[in-house]
Amino acid sequence: MYQIIKQILKTGIKTEAPPGPDDALRAEAQRLNKEILRHVGRALAIRHVDAGSCNGCELEIHALNNAYYNIEGLGIHFVASPRHADMLLVTGPVSRHMEIALKRTYDATPEPKLVVAVGDCGCTGGIFSPTNSLGDKGESYASCGKISNVIPVDVAVPGCPPAPIALLQGILTAISGGVKAGNPSE
Amino acid sequence: MRLDEFPAKFPKLPGAMPIWHGTVDSTEFRNLCEQVQRGGGKLVALWGSDELARDAGYALHTSLVTAIGMLCLTLPVNAERPSFPDISDLFPAANRMQRAVADLLGLHASGNDDHRKWLRHGSWPGSVHPLRKNFDGGTVFPTETDAYRFVTVTGDGVHEIPVGPVHAGTIEPGHFRFSIIGERVLKLEQRLGYKHKGIEKLFESMTLEQGAKLAGRVSGDSTVAYAWAYAQAVESVAGTAPTPRAAALRAILLELERIHNHLGDLGYLGNDVALAFGFAQFWILKEDLLRMNHETFGHRYLMDRVVPGGVACDLDGKGRERILQVLRHLEKGVGILKDIYDEHAGAQDRFLTTGRVTPDLAAQLGLTGMAGRASGQAWDLRAQFPCEPYDKLDVRMATHINGDVAARVTVRFEEVQESIRLIRLILDRLPAGECLVPVADAPENAFGVGWVEGWRGEILIALHTGKDNAIHRLHPHDPSWQNWPVLEHSIIGNIVPDFPLINKSFNLSYTGVDL
Ligand code: SF4
Numbered sequence: 001m002y003q004i005i006k007q008i009l010k011t012g013i014k015t016e017a018p019p020g021p022d023d024a025l026r027a028e029a030q031r032l033n034k035e036i037l038r039h040v041g042r043a044l045a046i047r048h049v050d051a052g053s054c055n056g057c058e059l060e061i062h063a064l065n066n067a068y069y070n071i072e073g074l075g076i077h078f079v080a081s082p083r084h085a086d087m088l089l090v091t092g093p094v095s096r097h098m099e100i101a102l103k104r105t106y107d108a109t110p111e112p113k114l115v116v117a118v119g120d121c122g123c124t125g126g127i128f129s130p131t132n133s134l135g136d137k138g139e140s141y142a143s144c145g146k147i148s149n150v151i152p153v154d155v156a157v158p159g160c161p162p163a164p165i166a167l168l169q170g171i172l173t174a175i176s177g178g179v180k181a182g183n184p185s186e
Numbered sequence: 187m188r189l190d191e192f193p194a195k196f197p198k199l200p201g202a203m204p205i206w207h208g209t210v211d212s213t214e215f216r217n218l219c220e221q222v223q224r225g226g227g228k229l230v231a232l233w234g235s236d237e238l239a240r241d242a243g244y245a246l247h248t249s250l251v252t253a254i255g256m257l258c259l260t261l262p263v264n265a266e267r268p269s270f271p272d273i274s275d276l277f278p279a280a281n282r283m284q285r286a287v288a289d290l291l292g293l294h295a296s297g298n299d300d301h302r303k304w305l306r307h308g309s310w311p312g313s314v315h316p317l318r319k320n321f322d323g324g325t326v327f328p329t330e331t332d333a334y335r336f337v338t339v340t341g342d343g344v345h346e347i348p349v350g351p352v353h354a355g356t357i358e359p360g361h362f363r364f365s366i367i368g369e370r371v372l373k374l375e376q377r378l379g380y381k382h383k384g385i386e387k388l389f390e391s392m393t394l395e396q397g398a399k400l401a402g403r404v405s406g407d408s409t410v411a412y413a414w415a416y417a418q419a420v421e422s423v424a425g426t427a428p429t430p431r432a433a434a435l436r437a438i439l440l441e442l443e444r445i446h447n448h449l450g451d452l453g454y455l456g457n458d459v460a461l462a463f464g465f466a467q468f469w470i471l472k473e474d475l476l477r478m479n480h481e482t483f484g485h486r487y488l489m490d491r492v493v494p495g496g497v498a499c500d501l502d503g504k505g506r507e508r509i510l511q512v513l514r515h516l517e518k519g520v521g522i523l524k525d526i527y528d529e530h531a532g533a534q535d536r537f538l539t540t541g542r543v544t545p546d547l548a549a550q551l552g553l554t555g556m557a558g559r560a561s562g563q564a565w566d567l568r569a570q571f572p573c574e575p576y577d578k579l580d581v582r583m584a585t586h587i588n589g590d591v592a593a594r595v596t597v598r599f600e601e602v603q604e605s606i607r608l609i610r611l612i613l614d615r616l617p618a619g620e621c622l623v624p625v626a627d628a629p630e631n632a633f634g635v636g637w638v639e640g641w642r643g644e645i646l647i648a649l650h651t652g653k654d655n656a657i658h659r660l661h662p663h664d665p666s667w668q669n670w671p672v673l674e675h676s677i678i679g680n681i682v683p684d685f686p687l688i689n690k691s692f693n694l695s696y697t698g699v700d701l
Contacts, residue, residue, distance in 0.1 A: 003522070003525065003526050003529070004463055004526060007463075007467065007522060007523075007526070008463065011466075011467065011470065014470055048355075048356045049352055049359075050356075050357070050358050050359050050381075051359075052359075052380075052381045052383050052697075053358070053381075053406070053697065054403040054404065054405060054406040054697050055358055055405060055406045055407055055695065055696070055697050056403065056406025056407070056409065056487060056489070057406070058356055058357070058358065058406075059406065059407060059450075059487060060486075061356050062356055062450065062469075063469070063472075063473060063476070065465075065469070066466075066469035066470060066472070066473050067466055067469065067470050067473075068470070068473050078355075078356060080354035080355070081354070082352075093383055095380065095381050095382055095383045095700075096307075096309035096310075096329050096382075097307045097308075097309055097329075097332075097379060097380045097381070097382055097700075098351065098359055098380050098381070099309075099329050100329060100331060101351045101352055101359065101380070105352050127399060127400055127403055128383045128384070128385070128388065128403075130323060130324065130388055130391060139324070139326055140323050140324055140326075140383075140384045140387070140388070141309070141310055141314075141316055141321075141323055141324070141325050141326060141327065141384060141387070142309065142310075142316070142323075142382050142383050142384030142387070143383045143384055160489065161406070161487070163486065
């Protein structure tokens with residue numbers, strides 16, 4: 001016990017300041033009103049769904065929990081069930097074998113809900129999306145391509161994988177008022 | 187043919203690793219597999235290819251390892267009767283690989299009565315085989331729900347817990363079906379394939395140059411190992427050799443990848459036994475390493491740094507100092523945390539005897555890589571078949587015989603320490619020279635193999651070339667193929683709440699086997 005306490009004290013506080021929101025990441029104008037945003041902003045529950053990634057994006061989602069980014073310190077935490085979630089954080093491309101599971105997870109998440117698509121693959125289908133006869137949807141026999149081909153997406157964070165700071169920024173953007181036209185919270 | 191005649195009869199593939207390749211008939215195929223198994227060798231990979239365009243029907247390929255190196259067998263398969271001899275009785279790990287070959291290519295293991303599909307769920311009909319050349323990868327079928335026949339356990343008080351594909355934590359998707367009595371697990375059955383995104387089909391639309399990036403994304407946590415294996419395969423068919431400097435830098439990148447994965451898992455293993463302190467501490471160390479990676483090599487996970495012909499990065503004096511500084515920091519931090527883990531009664535109580543795979547079982551099932559070494563399977567490519575620069579480093583293999591979570595924790599600690607030692611040695615004698623040389627054109631119809639000891643175990647890339655530097659067929663093989671079925675055994679008799687801990691101690695790749 002003494003060793004543990006000593007090490008904790010020696011380590012000190014590592015947490016760094018979070019980034020601000022970035023409206024350029026928005027795929028859709030903010031749909032939630034100010035009242036709701038004020039509430040979720042203090043206690044956001046995220047359900048992560050891996051819809052077919054290479055697992056690189058997951059590494060950075062894990063890193064959000066480390067002491068430097070300390071996502072829980074911002075009142076944001078990952079939950080075990082979509083029924084407890086305000087937001088789905090989805091990595092992809094969406095494999096066809098995960099299509100039904102992703103839709104069901106989305107349906108199981110209560111309204112109001114937000115979706116953040118993670119990584120180049122989540123945004124566009126990325127490297128797993130062949131250019132083929134199906135045009136720019138990037139589908140194949142095995143992949144549905146980008147997340148928004150399957151469920152509505154509010155914010156998309158590019159990167160391969162996106163760094164934790166970019167992920168944090170995407171998540172914070174999704175729960176911020178935003179300035180894009182048609183924003184009901186303005 | 188006697189096994190020891192194989193290397194004399196068939197050519198050794200050019201390149202860094204001791205690999206021989208030969209075409210055999212089905213009797214010889216089966217016979218050689220039996221000899222390898224009897225001699226204590228193992229199966230690395232099994233895949234098929236469509237050779238109709240070359241008027242050669244289909245082909246079934248397998249890679250086996252013996253004390254002298256790797257033997258790759260190619261068995262021509264008749265297009266009218268597409269079957270090959272079952273080898274899952276010799277190597278149980280072959281079962282899922284054979285079922286994947288049946289799904290993707292329509293070749294069947296004759297004599298095996300497990301006809302269940304493996305990688306195919308409900309997204310394309312059973313009559314369609316995506317890896318056949320006459321199938322257009324862009325074809326889309328309506329997705330149906332999958333009716334997969336699980337083995338049911340019956341009896342008084344037995345019930346099932348279905349878990350996944352969407353899991354409770356931040357992990358990859360897969361389905362686990364537990365049959366339990368009280369809290370005790372009687373049986374676990376896995377259903378994987380959820381992440382199948384057509385990687386192998388995609389490779390066939392690429393050139394050798396384009397394929398490097400995709401190879402590094404078969405399993406992102408092993409991107410360096412895959413990229414290196416890919417580079418080895420391409421260099422082998424093209425007859426290009428990386429410079430000593432490139433080889434040294436590759437090894438530094440590979441060891442950094444090993445360290446960051448072990449640090450992350452050691453943290454989670456603490457977390458899973460309610461020692462959140464362990465998670466906090468190890469993930470600080472991991473982040474420190476990732477930031478150094480980014481500053482020094484331009485990518486936190488070192489993606490796209492290893493390319494055919496060498497490496498797409500270099501190291502100057504400043505970068506060298508930065509690496510050494512982080513290694514000192516890690517060595518000290520990991521040392522302190524090891525003492526704390528070792529002395530922590532609560533953690534050790536959960537680690538010890540949990541999720542045990544005895545050496546006998548491990549040998550029988552072909553448990554490989556880091557998890558294999560924790561169960562007495564003393565195989566490590568870096569020590570046994572060392573390529574440059576490992577051939578001059580005298581790599582100390584970490585082994586243990588207890589085969590439980592505690593043993594896997596110990597092996598990880600030892601491997602972190604060894605990787606730190608290796609990187610220092612390499613930095614000490616880093617050769618001067620170019621980092622990247624041009625890769626020659628590859629001949630058509632050539633076969634090359636890359637074989638690298640990643641952090642999880644041996645990664646294999648089998649490459650068959652087409653015309654004009656195109657990829658005719660590429661099979662990336664993850665050691666998780668071997669280890670997933672063993673995980674089913676390791677949980678038997680344990681309690682359900684220990685599953686996350688046991689699972690994490692292996693930390694297998696889903697994407698690497700779903701492809
Ligand atoms: S964006 Fe990159 S890291 Fe993320 S899943 Fe796609 S290939 Fe992997």
